[in-house]
Amino acid sequence: MARRGGSRVRTRPRSSGRTGSGRAAGVGADRAVTKPRAGVCRTVILGARRRWGRMTARATFGAELRRLRTSAGLSLTELAARVHYSKGYLSKVETGLAAPNSALARLCESEFGTPGALAALVPAETGKRRTRPDVRPSGLPPVTADFAGRDSETRAVREILESDGGVCVISGMGGAGKTALAVRCAYRLEASFADGSLFLDLRGTSGEPVTPAEAHDRLLRILEVPADRIPADPDDRAALFRTCLRGRSFLLVLDNAGSTGQVRPLLPAEPKCRVVITSRSRLPALDEAEHVSLGVLPSASAAALVAALTGAAPDAALRIADRCGRLPLAIRIAAARLRAHPAWDVAELERRLADETRRLGELDDGERSLAAAFRLSVRQLEQPEARLFGLLALHPGPDFDVTAAQALGSLDEVAAERLLDRLHQAYLLTQPELGRFGFHDLVRVFAASGVNGEDAFRRLADFSVATAERADRAMSGPRYRPEVTCPPGLPEVKFPDQESAIAWFRAEWPNLVALCRRAGESERCWQLAFFLRGFFYLTKLWDPWIATHRWARAAAEAVGNRWAAATTTANLGIAYVDRGDLDEASQCYRQALREYREIGDRHGEATALAHSAWAEHYRGNHEQALRDLRSAADFYDLTGNRRSGAITARGVALVLTALGRPAEAARLVEETLAVFEELGLELDVVMGLNCLGWARFRAGDQPGAESAYREAVTRAEACGSTHEAARGYLGLGNVAAAQGVSEEAAAQWERAEAAHPDLDPVTVGEAAARAEFR
Template structure:
């Protein structure tokens, strides 16, 4: 269960961008405009504008300009801290750019053309983004070419490369939505989670603003169509975009289209021989001699497609069980083994089938199991869980599959299937396993990830009240990841969260409702810390339906409570309130006092954000009374923090500061660094709002130190922003009366 809404102090109306927000509200009101009126004039959503006015979102430079055009300038208000300004100084780097293929042959013309376009991009070019679309059938080498160019040119881009796999053709993975893609790109740019707008149009506008003036290469891999791509184009001359897709993308008129077909015969032979090692010393230094017997047959049977050639070449290395000529005969005999594949992909099936047949039984078994894996990539532990093996056996099988080019190494200790290989693995699984295998594998994975995520979550948020979701799980302790510390736990979640979310969907699809809601439950700590609201809402809505099907009132109530936390942050106050009311009724009905107190405390935040501060104070006080009786010190401190923030809005500054100091002492004593940083920020803001900027700055300086210690960029940015406001007040740049404006929600 939630200990209560710990993010409340992030949303005080005095967060990042508060000075601009207060000024915007004052000027809009003076102009006689409603939020809806302003929304129509500046073409930003009403919800996003409301967040900006309350200091809950950072305004973009574009929004500031449009508001200035509509409302006129305001010389007294501080300049907005635009999201793009907050990430301007990020050093050059590549964001999760996969390694290029070790073997790459041919494509000289395409490489030269694309590199010339990419490197010619810059501020002296006419307005608009340079867009290169690399298109072609599966297995033709689109991603390999894009990554080769990205790695060869990345030193020319001061702000690095942004790589994003859009999963346009993954059988079991959902296509990345435009909203999720923009969210990921903004996070890559270092934008605080709370600054990312909820609406897609607003995210796109902020993304374009954040890319203005940058010099970066954007790689959008596996796009499904032009509609998925257009909102992701930065519109900045210095930021060229490489797109790969199986679609021809005909509606991208402004792009340079580079279609890829099968390799020319000589290049295909060269790729095959370079990987297999066959005949590399027999053709002369020019490579003009004839290839060894059987090579041309194998190359043609593979359709001269790089993916098929790589796989086939590993089966024909010297010292193997058969000659190239024998392999060609076997390949020809098996090439139409899977008629379910589209005609354009049938030439890839033969080497897949023959290569699979040549695997050992352990590798065949694991490859088929990978066809059932719901996530994008896996580690040896999850492979061992699926196969019910020990860790060394899983590691050996994974590495052998990767050596056979049937599996890709994405980074140390992580493996994934190419989209086409995933289709093939799924078909192998369908032929191999008896009914019920999928459910058994999913159950093992769910138990493993529930246990692991629960342990990691306890490291991220110690002292939080929790349900015993791991009771009764049949888990192999030796396969669970070690729980070392906060940073290691956060890194584990970052690597595994997409797999856990995929397991939420898969368990729901299979009718495994208990696993479904538990998986969503253990994601809560990570989602709260990283502000991944879209995934939080989607997973918990699925989990809520599962809990209702189970007729498990405790599961339904806690899931509704946690879903409300995400909805309130995205601005859906009515939705959050409905879930909190439902949770409260259920908790009360089953006699769970702690859960009922959580729901009341959460409901107080709805009143707070609506500007109903007296009602908020009453509900906070009700929750506080229970937490005090039960000895829940963390909950007491966090609720006191909420009470203090509410008293600030009611201008009861002395009472607010007293409650915030009491909360701070408890949180500091418990060693809860993130909560301590939040309390320090609240104290600094309370002093600032009460007209004592010098004292406020002292608390804010402490907040900077603790925020950096616990790794919270958001709390550090929040502290530094308010330090700037304090400095402005001390210098007389901002009238003190502005700091006393009351937030009306």
């Protein structure tokens, strides 16, 4: 009972009241809530079954992941480092407490080499979508199952994408595996992006590259922007794209970009987004990006990929990898060719790839072609770049500089540098060091196919002969050289001193040797060999010296130049005697002497006679050697040839030392040193000093010998003669041994071995003396 305004009002207990036909609130309502209906019960049971099914699927995936991991000998920490998922997450996946995803499955399959083993076990996701799903939206293409190497590049990409800028350009030549690396890195990192990843092929090297406006249209549609809301104006599309990304976290993979202009409008302004770009161009103008340049695979990684795809043994895998240029695409095509031909074995594949002229044709599996990949790169070039690209393939050497490109392309320096830089940016040329360029082997084969450049090669040969002649003149000083004529307009390399000439020869001699061989039976062949001889004598590069002079002799005979044939033969003899092959040397000298006499060349005859005397001296025929050397010296005195006369006198001194007249020999050498110094013949000065040290040593003048040898070592190292430096060190060791200072002797002999090992005791007296002490 209650009062309202003084009146009594009776109230009924709420627990027993009814309102019409409805149930009153209270206890009855509680019963209605707790008593299950049949439909609700079925829903709860089905939900539980689904959850139990998902948990069972998770457990199955986790158990298989653990089995594969332990079989591979990996700890959770090691696997986490490889796939870039946390150790805690992987532990929960293995125990079934966390849901796996398809990206994790593909990465782990790739690490274990078990394609398909985990992807089929990923549980299906059902039920209400959570705000932060385990599986983010992914527009990435499938990851490559077999992936070798690229560890350092993978780390570099990850570091860039985790930095503040977050724009990474992966560039490389066609077939280097840029897309595979980008997609692999994207799979490993996409879990860090709340809104997933976007992938777009820009077709930058195809005939119809995607324009920025078309790219924005496709990306906006992927972002679920209705078609009628996508503006027609390109700038408005770009603005809408940036707006759609504001506040969101996406990883964008822009594949196969052709230029900076194609990708710059696609870069998001949102700092939480990151971008990976792949391109066959280096895209240097993309200032906001950091760059990862992709070269060929390391030998071991390339061989491992071959072995994984073909089952080849290690040696065969390494050879196949090398013949595929260590390019992932070429290796995959080769493996596909093997799979497509059941009758083939690895040896047959290797045999087919052995022929360089057929190799590009073999690297075509019907759907992929290495030549087609290169052709797409060339398609981006302007006409001047494409023309030079083909002409450069005519260069037979391992690399070349700007002046060689000028000669081949008939270009000035500025134009040549610009075109070379463009070809390098397009990954059609390599740059092994500053100022030098080269080809990947398979790119060279592609570039040379169908090129008819005889005029260009002739310009290169003319330029090389003219430059080698100038370099030899700067390096070797005054000596007789045949007159060569070259057309005007060739690039000119200047040599202000001996050091610059030697440096040029050191850089260019492999190219000059290749050019000499390629020149065939022509005047340029023997001329190149002639001008290389001085450098080869300095550096003791006997094998290329002998090879070039054999080709040169055949060329001189083919063109009917008897003087060139005789001179080349005599110079070939010098190489043989310098190497210690006295029989071959004597045969060359006899032939050269006969040819000089037939053509009436008295100077050549005297030179061949003097050279022949050296061989007789090394054989021990000292008296005959002395007669022949003095006969040649008389001719040089008569004709006023001071250089050749002094060189011959040095030979006389060596013979006199062998004949037991070292004091007389020492006085004679001292006279020759003055001539060499006056003429600026540094190498001859060094050889004279060593000869003087040898004569004094044999005369018992150890302090005098030591003085001569020390000066010889200093000047030999300055002029780049490791042979004469080693000879000087040997002499110093012999002097120390003669004085009973064994530790000093051993130290000097060790220096000699380091400078130029295994000096021949037949041709180097100091080496014979060391053997006596030992």
